[in-house]
Amino acid sequence: MAVRPRPLKSAESKPPARVNVGIIGTGIGGAHFDGYSKLKNVRVVGLVDVDPARGKSVAERWGVPVAHAFTSHQDLLSLKELDAVSVCTPNYLHAQIAIDALNAGKHVICEKPMAATLAQANELFNVAKKSDKVFMMGYNNRYRGDTQLLKKYIEAGELGDLYYGKCGWVRRHGAPGPGSWFSTKSMSGGGPLIDLGVHALDLAWWLMGKPKPVSASASVFNLLMPQEWERLGRPGTMDVEDAAVAHIRFANGAAVLLEVSWLLHTPKESFYCQVMGTKGGASAEPEFRICQDKHGAEVDLTPRAPNIGGHPAEIAHFVQCIRTNTQPLSTAEDGLLVMKMLDAIYRSGESGKAVTIR
Ligand SMILES: NC(=O)c1ccc[n+]([C@@H]2O[C@H](COP(=O)([O-])OP(=O)(O)OC[C@H]3O[C@@H](n4cnc5c(N)ncnc54)[C@H](O)[C@@H]3O)[C@@H](O)[C@H]2O)c1
Structure with missing residues (x-):
């Protein structure tokens, strides 16, 4: 794994021989359970x-004592x-629960996004920065066999030098039900941008080396979901976007x-x-492919990457970081910077202007 572990600020007491974990939220929490159980x-x-x-x-299914x-x-x-x-709860609970866990002296892996709002993410970042415990963002796609390769x-x-990234997650029909936490801005922080776009x-x-984001310009839409729910006759809060497009600029150009x-309608x-660079480009999704020009000819490589799933690999990495007292590959700072980009995209969508990211 392309990880350069750095020791956490101050070494804690000896890492535990056996790591005892708890899972908060049991939807995607099931994928975390599978990872731990391996x-x-x-x-x-x-x-x-x-x-x-x-x-x-x-608890019965997972073999966890029902009393717990x-x-x-x-x-x-x-x-x-x-x-x-x-931490595998709806987004608006991530920051408070993660802060409580760090303050209680527990290591934390937090599902994406870091929080529902930039303000919440900042609060969590400040606590994680001071903590001697591991705080890891659950950016599972970084841990896959193909993306690691x-x-x-x-x-x-x-x-x-990588200078252009092009990415997206576009669903023709893939909206959650009306009134769910996913479609309620105060609980989710937004729609597909914060749900899928974050990945x-x-x-x-x-992949581009985490360049410093400096601005975002975006269009954010909510035109089809209200129509769709009216047609279905299903009431409920739906105050988030149904689509968005954004252009993010970085300090390195x-x-x-x-x-x-x-x-x-796609x-x-x-x-x-x-991701595209001065000597070649690559796609991580929907297939792993490297594209170059060599000796005047186009050359495409399709390396056979190890078949390693993101969720089990991120959980194994989290436990390894606890055992070795090291910073994870996906840090609190990464969580915060991605939230800054998402927040700037939303603000640009509202104002119709490019938004500076600080
Ligand atoms: N990394 C991924 O691939 C991935 C995939 C899906 C979801 N997620 C993230 O995981 C989080 C949960 O999403 P989900 O799809 O599992 O949602 P979900 O609604 O299916 O499950 C959430 C669970 O949390 C429980 N819950 C609600 N409030 C709680 C609280 N205060 N304490 C404990 N449990 C509480 C709910 O009862 C529910 O069982 C979200 O942040 C989402 O963005 C990540």
Whole structure:
């Protein structure tokens, strides 16, 4: 894995021989459970879901003591044996729960996005920065076998200087139900941009070497979802966008184009991510391909990357960071910078002007 571990600021007491974790939120939390269950000397000792019936049934399925299926994260955090948590709740709860967990002396992996708002992300960043515990963003696409291999090509200089990224996640029909937390801005922070775009943008930005973002110019739409829900006769809050396009500029002169939708009259769903440099380009999605010109001819490589899934690999990395007291590949600062880009895109969509990112 293309990771350069850096020790956390001050070494904590000896890392635990066995890592005891808790999972907060049991939707995508299931993928975290699968990751932990593949690792030696790691035990899921508790979980939290506000829905007690769901918490109990998931605990039974996962083999977690039902007495440790809590409805409040504070009860989980009070378990003495707990070392770490996965924060897998709706977006608006990420920052507060992660802050509570760090303050309780627990390591944290936080699902994407870092928070529902930039203000919440800043609060979490400030706590994570001062903490001796591992804080890791769950940017699972960075940990896949193919993206890790592509990163090696890039770091070896084989694509030259990367100056253009083109990425997006476009769904023709893929909007959540009316009234769900996903479609309620106060809970989600936004629609497909913060839900799907965060994956595509983070992947392109990380592959490009995490250049400093300086501005965003965007158009943000909400034209089809209100029509669709009226047609379906399904009431409920839906105050987020259904599509967005953005142009992000970076201090080194590079740029990223990003496109997202939950609902769009487009031929089909696509998740794509391409990065282009002075010596070659590559696509990480929808297929792994390297494109170069050599001796006056176009050359495409389709390396056979190891078949390693992002979720199990990110969980293994999180546990490794706990054991070795090192900074993860996806840091709190990465979470904050991606939130700054998303926030600037939303503000540009509202104002119709380019927005400076500080
Ligand atoms: N990395 C990925 O590929 C990926 C995929 C899906 C979702 N996510 C992220 O994971 C998070 C959860 O998404 P989801 O799809 O699992 O949502 P979901 O609605 O399916 O599940 C969320 C769960 O959290 C529970 N919950 C709500 N409030 C809670 C609280 N205060 N404490 C504990 N549990 C609480 C809900 O009852 C529900 O069971 C979101 O931030 C989402 O962006 C990431």
